[in-house]
Amino acid sequence: MRRVVIIGGGAIGSAIAYFLTKDPEAEPFEVTVVERDFSYKQASSALSASSIRQQFSTAINIEMSLYGIDFFRHLGETLRVGDDVPDIGLVEPGYLYLASPAGVDVLRENHAMQKAHAVDVALMTAEELKARFPWISTEGVELASLGLSGEGWYDGYSLLQAFRKKAASQGARYVQAHATGLRRKGSSVTGVQLDKGETLEADIVVNAAGAWAAKVAEWAGIDLPVRGRRRSVFSFSCPEALPGCPLVIDTSGIWLRPEGRQFICGFAPSADQDPDDAPLDVEYGAFDELIWPALAERIPAFEAIRMTGAWAGYYEMNLFDHNAILGLHPDCDNLYFANGFSGHGLQQCPAAGRGIAELIRFGEYRSLDLSPVSFARILENKPLLEKNVI
Ligand SMILES: Cc1cc2nc3c(=O)[nH]c(=O)nc-3n(C[C@H](O)[C@H](O)[C@H](O)COP(=O)(O)OP(=O)(O)OC[C@H]3O[C@@H](n4cnc5c(N)ncnc54)[C@H](O)[C@@H]3O)c2cc1C
Structure with a gap:
């Protein structure tokens, strides 16, 4: 049995x-x-x-998220362990991207790519936007x-636990230790x-170390261009309800969405304010200086919000x-990324x-071909740039 x-x-x-442990008929792994x-x-x-969209600019990201939503919709049944039916509380109010006149061409290009992959997405003029969401200001919005x-x-934590419990029920062993x-x-x-x-003896090793993955790669002499970049999220309450509110990505790049009876929001720091592996301290200053003014301009009801919490x-x-x-690096036979x-x-x-x-079991992708995101593009210096990073 391969370990x-x-x-x-x-x-x-x-x-x-x-x-890896799902199919009892196939080759078993330890x-x-x-x-x-x-x-x-x-x-x-x-x-x-913990949000999901298909509004990406690259085909591979769209395809991966189309499979993601299908999996999430059936997750209770797929990942149930006996009577324990996991519930990740999936809701589908959509993502709403707002484009200024300068952003219109990119939005249209992305839309064409999404439609070619049968994504259920619609472009709206500022007037149509206002008619659908009367609580939004369309100032500066072209499309x-x-x-x-x-x-x-x-709920992301429930998703992680659902995978973990199901994997453990199928024989995966979880060891609490620092590699x-x-x-x-x-x-x-x-x-x-x-x-x-x-x-731990191993025939195959997988690097799934998240923001700490470059360290693991380094042990095999591989330079992995992945770094931890801190992102702060703020929760706030608003006295007014916003019917049908989707996840909104403002022209400023700031995003917000409902979370129960509250809202959460976040922003991407500018490149010079975005060091590698910064401590996970919340950037509180950004809320008053940057986020709140932009939110209140976009959604006037947000003049009266109160921050209720934050994390990073x-x-x-x-x-x-x-x-x-994803996949193997050519310099190492059995270390998967x-x-x-x-x-x-x-x-x-x-x-x-x-x-x-699939790659471990068959040596190739059998369902969705993920080779566009293999190491090869890095070694050949051919970036597959995703324009829609929030
Ligand atoms: C604020 C924020 C908002 C986000 N929003 C979204 C979103 O809306 N939608 C979306 O799809 N994604 C979102 N993401 C990204 C998403 O959360 C991550 O891409 C995903 O969780 C990565 O999962 P992972 O298992 O690789 O990493 P992690 O969940 O970080 O897991 C890696 C694990 O490796 C362990 N580890 C690391 N090194 C070692 C070692 N040497 N030995 C043992 N264990 C080790 C760590 O303890 C950790 O538990 C967001 C992320 C953040 C921070």
Whole structure:
């Protein structure tokens, strides 16, 4: 039986563990997931805004998220363990992208790409936008794009736990330990070293270490362009309800969405304010200085909001082209990568999990071809740039 050790037991590592152990008819694997913190305090999967969209600019991201929404819709049945039917609270009010005159061409290009993949999305003029969402100000908005179905949000922590419980029920073993190194022989990895001095023997190793993945790659002498980039999320209450409110991406780049009876929102810091691996301290100043003024301008009811909480987590940012890096590196025979999702990894965990499991089992992708996000593009210096990174 081939022994697979997965470093990182977040949504990505747990989805891979689930898909590897799912089929009792197929070749069995002995799967061990090494996770240093079972409370997932710093894991992106637990600190995520946990939303899903198909409004991407690249075909591969659209396809991965189309599979993601289909998986999420049936997740209760697929990941049930006996009578325990997981519920991730999926809702589908859509994403609403707002474009200024300068952003119209890109929005139209993206729309054409999305329509070619049968995404249920519609362009709206400012007048149509106002008629549908009377609470929004259309000042500076030339065109908008609304997901009519298949886009929304869910609970990321429940998603991670659902994958983990199901994988464990199928035989995956979770070990709480810090992986500290790889034992190597030639161009292969033969074991994963743990902080307690133990080494887990391995025929196959998977790097699913999220924002910390570059360290794991370094142990195999591989330069992985993935860094932790802090993102702060703020929750706030508003005295007025906003009927039908989707996840809104303002022309300023600031996003917001309902969360129960409240709202959450966030922003992308400018490049010079976005260091690698900054401590996970919330950037409180940004709320008053940047976010609130922009929100109140876009949605006048937000003049009267009150911040109720905040947290910060890492995007595992692929600095090369803001897309996932999946599969083997040519310099190492049996170390698989599932990294660099750059803020859209939770919705892609079903597709990435299934894809990596196929690659390990069959040596090729059998369902969705994920080779556009392989290492090859980095080595050939051909970026697959995703324009819609929020
Ligand atoms: C604020 C925020 C908002 C986001 N919004 C969205 C969104 O709306 N939609 C979306 O799809 N995605 C979103 N994301 C991104 C998404 O959350 C991530 O892409 C996804 O959770 C990555 O999952 P992961 O399993 O790779 O990483 P993680 O969940 O971070 O898991 C990696 C795990 O590896 C463990 N680990 C690392 N190194 C070691 C080691 N050496 N030994 C043992 N264990 C180790 C860590 O403890 C961690 O638990 C958001 C992220 C953030 C921070």
